[in-house]
Amino acid sequence: LLDDPEIDAIVICSSTNTHAQIIEEAAAAGKQIFCEKPIDLSLARTDEALAAVERAGVKLQIGFNRRFDANYRRVRQAVESGEIGTPHLVHIISRDPAPPPMEYVRVSGGMFVDMTIHDFDMARYLVGEEVEEVYTAAAVLVDPAIGEAGDVDTALITLRFAGGAMACIDNSRRAVYGYDQRAEVLGSRGAVQTGNQYANAAIISTGESIRRDLPLNFFMDRYVESFVAEMTAFIEAVRDDTPTPVTGYDGRMALILALAARKSHREGRPVRMSEIAGN
Amino acid sequence: LLDDPEIDAIVICSSTNTHAQIIEEAAAAGKQIFCEKPIDLSLARTDEALAAVERAGVKLQIGFNRRFDANYRRVRQAVESGEIGTPHLVHIISRDPAPPPMEYVRVSGGMFVDMTIHDFDMARYLVGEEVEEVYTAAAVLVDPAIGEAGDVDTALITLRFAGGAMACIDNSRRAVYGYDQRAEVLGSRGAVQTGNQYANAAIISTGESIRRDLPLNFFMDRYVESFVAEMTAFIEAVRDDTPTPVTGYDGRMALILALAARKSHREGRPVRMSEIAGN
Amino acid sequence: LLDDPEIDAIVICSSTNTHAQIIEEAAAAGKQIFCEKPIDLSLARTDEALAAVERAGVKLQIGFNRRFDANYRRVRQAVESGEIGTPHLVHIISRDPAPPPMEYVRVSGGMFVDMTIHDFDMARYLVGEEVEEVYTAAAVLVDPAIGEAGDVDTALITLRFAGGAMACIDNSRRAVYGYDQRAEVLGSRGAVQTGNQYANAAIISTGESIRRDLPLNFFMDRYVESFVAEMTAFIEAVRDDTPTPVTGYDGRMALILALAARKSHREGRPVRMSEIAGN
Amino acid sequence: LLDDPEIDAIVICSSTNTHAQIIEEAAAAGKQIFCEKPIDLSLARTDEALAAVERAGVKLQIGFNRRFDANYRRVRQAVESGEIGTPHLVHIISRDPAPPPMEYVRVSGGMFVDMTIHDFDMARYLVGEEVEEVYTAAAVLVDPAIGEAGDVDTALITLRFAGGAMACIDNSRRAVYGYDQRAEVLGSRGAVQTGNQYANAAIISTGESIRRDLPLNFFMDRYVESFVAEMTAFIEAVRDDTPTPVTGYDGRMALILALAARKSHREGRPVRMSEIAGN
DSSP states (O other), X not given: OTXXXXXXXXXXXXOHHHHHHHHHHHHHTTOEEEEOSOSOSXXXXXXXXXXXXXXXXXXXXXXXXXXXXXXXXXXXXXXXXXXXXXXXXXXXXXXXXXXXXXXXXXXXXXHIIIIIHHHHHHHHHHHOSOEEEEEEEXXXXXXXXHHHTTOOSEEEEEEEETTSOEEEEEEESOOTTOOEEEEEEEETTEEEEEXXXXXXXXXXXXXXXXXXXXXXXXXHHHTHHHHHHHHHHHHHHHHHTOOOSSOHHHHHHHHHHHHHHHHHHHHTSOEEHHHHHOO | OTTOTTOOEEEEXXXXXXXXXXXXXXXHTTOEEEEOSOSOSSHHHXXXXXXXXXXXXXXXXXXXXXXXXXXXXXXXXXXXXXTTOSEEEEEEEEEOSSOOOHHHHHHSOOHIIIIIHHHXXXXXXXXXXXXXXEEEEEEOOSOHHHHHTTOOSEEEEEEEETTSOEEEEEEESOOTTOOEEEEEEEETTEEEEEOOOBSOOOEEEOSSOEEEOOBOOSHHHHTHHHHHHHHHHHXXXXXXXXXXXXXXXXXXXXXXXXXXXXXXXXXXXXXXXXHHHOO | XXXXXXXXEXXXXXXHHXXXXXXXXXXXXXXXXXXXXXXXXXXXXHHHHHXXXXXXXXXXXXXXXXXXXXXXXXXXXHHHTSTTOSEEEEEEEEEOSXXXXXXXXXXXXXXXXXXXXXXXXXXXXXXXXXXXXXXEEEEOOSOHHHHHTTOOSXXXXXXXXXXXXXXXXXXXXXXXXXXXEEEEEEETTEEEEEOOOBSOOOEEEESSOEEEOOBOOSHHHHTHHHHHHHHHHHHHHHHHTOOOSSOHHHHHHHHHHHHHHHHHHHHTXXXXXXXXXXX | OTTOTTOOEEEXXXXXXXXXXXXXXXXXXXXXXXXXXXXXXXXXXXXXXXXXXXXXXXXXEEOXXXXXXXXXXXXXXXXXXXXXXXXXXEEEEEEOSSOOXXXXXXXXXXXXXXXXXXXXXXXXXXXXXXXXXXXXXXXXXXXXXXXXXXXXXXXXXXXXXXXXXXXXXXXXXXXXXXXXXEEEEEETTEEEEEXXXXXXXXXXXXXSOEEEOOBOOSHHHHTHHHHHHHHHHHHHHHHHTOOOSSOHHHHHHHHHHHHHHHHHHHHTSOEEXXXXXXX
């Protein structure tokens, strides 16, 4: 595949432990690369892969598809345009409808690297700044088997940004009502919040309640348009030879945040980014 | 009571068939008068009572309390201020949670005079113009006993205003989810709509649905603040010797609309106001 | 095209005045037919085309795409499943963001045939019954040029169904905030309503207001998924040799409703279906 | 006043530094006591006052009025009734529309004791458990003068409950759109959330946006009904000789949480309750 000169770019959706090597081989072959998150579970291995990309001068886009969701885009736009002023407080709620199979949990690298990594990227994307410190409160509340596998299933993670803003990431492996994907930013001049997506807008009123159907259940429904949009953006970047909208650097920073969150959870204290990645 | 010189004003909440006579006696005694709607079921008798008020030079306020509800006030303000431009289309939805007892239905004068009269007043209040023509589609869909008593329980009433705007009034004697009281106006530069009131804003998400508790069930809950506000306005009008905010004229016009709606229903054709009240 | 034996089915999206003839030719050639609404502006011509389809034994689907929109489907489902009981009152709000060009208005056959025809079909679809009587209140409030062309731009249309239910269709050629496409049904055991669709769910709070961006502006955005779904349904009906989900009969009934609405507007009185289409 | 045998109960709304002494004097005089929060800024002084109440055998109710707000009551009910299962994650958003005057800031005891204390009580009320650990991320983002006075104006506070649940309290001294008072609880079987209160439900649609007026601006509007309800509950407790619904113990626990939050902020680490109040 990598030898085929007809092929300009490759998309890596394989299991995480193969990402770094494929990136290195693809870069060596001069291919443009789209890679699902995370690049690797190890920062050192991630840095090697990124170095290979750098050396080859190829493009790399990481699959943080949520940046391409119209709702989060609008939140980012409200921040970027100054519509709500300087960000002060951020909430990212990100709950799955049900835990993944235990076989997956065991090889996933843990909730912070596997699931929260999307939220770490979202926090950086929404605020437009780097995080300096992370504090994690996490627990096993959904399924004891997850705890036995050494992972957690519920967390509140506090981020402190370089400019003073603070964020709270809320994760659960099980929201029985479906995929709960929201964000909100309070700024100096206003606030912006976005909510869940639904298959229909119908509201039913009966003698018992005023109700609507559940939100879209999981990412394949909720984020289908964002997957198309991120791939379109990658193709345009390759075609027009412009920078990819989500870079290897973004992938690296999200991983560092995930590693810091895990360390904070293990040590019961706030952890600074510099403890993970040096200066 | 009417002889007591310590008493400046009286509030008439007795049964409708006593309103006109009490108004006349109170007017003769020089009392300021607040009277529940309708003044009378007969236009002729209404006119006699209004003439007595006129002769005595006392104030009269009719109990169209909904004009004092914060939601409808805001709709009116959006029209009056020009925020939504010139009104084109109006919807008034006004549904009771359950029909009144049959004894009440039999003496009520019929749904148009008893229940829709509030909506006729609301239509005039929101648009700020007089109606020229009424068309009624009505039926007995809730309880056959209402039909046997010669009344209807469900209606769609179309109003045409002098300036060209059109309104639809939606009435039902039974919305099983509770008191449904909404209005909306489309204008040349925008629209305004208002919804139901709830005892709480809580939203419950479970594996079955996203739901909230039912709206406030009936007028004593839904409109309690408007009852206080209309009485306050009456007292201020008496104290400051200013015009009452809802006049005998308003009571008369709403009655004419109710009589026209009834005639339209009986004759299966649009009815002009001038057919009821001359020119 | 019609001679090509490789072609099983054709899709007619040409101007309305060509529909009937193409249907007849396609039917004669044994093609399965998808045709945009309306079949023709004349009932007689419509009936000829339908007779040709009948004779040829081919399938015909009419382009009432809104039946395939997830929101209206959910409203219909709430009625069909009995979730809200027997329908009593229906509201269909259908407002365009802006009038079409005057050249289009002049050949469109008028608002009732061109625009409201979708809402007539929707009313039949939601209630699942035939209409017996129509009353139209209509006016020129948006643009005098539309009136000069002999058309109207604003209407409230009252429908009475065979089973007693009543519906109000609200049409405007200009809702400045965008395409307003809503429906609601009150039934004996509850109500269902559906609202507009938005490009994003973000809510912005500032010192002035709590606000969101405008709804999707027009049908190409709002109904894109329904266009795909109706075509998929047509293809499946052809492939599986099953009845099409929207038939020539549906197209005919919607046209009759449009003609009745126009007659009601011209004559200022309710018009029964039997006046248009005999018995 | 305390000598008047006609007086059964007193309500203390004076400045915080007088609360403890008045409680002691009132208790000694055998009066039933309602006292605004906090009892005192010092835990030792609080304990002395509570001991006096204990000795005198009088009732004491603390003014955590939000427990009597219909919205928070419904959230609590959803937890207590098991409607949403066991609580996992809680969010309390509590933002003022604007900072208090600097003279007030200087004597308030700091944001945690003055403002967040309501949220600490709310967290305990909603979850129905005690907190074991607090971590505070706080900053001066609204007004540097607040920082110069030694206080903060923005915070995210993480609570860990004895049963495993975790909560995030979000505080800001300035939400420009008005008083932002929300809560949400994710449980094992569902979630409940509640939102802001508004003076009206009207929604305005124009060519720019779909919008509504700002929420009720501050506590005198937002919580007026809860103030009446808490006083009614106090009177009933005195009249019926039943326990008050918010006790001195509740006041003490909220203060301990505030002191722990302050310590966490100062020391940059999670603080356990036992560090403040021993065992």
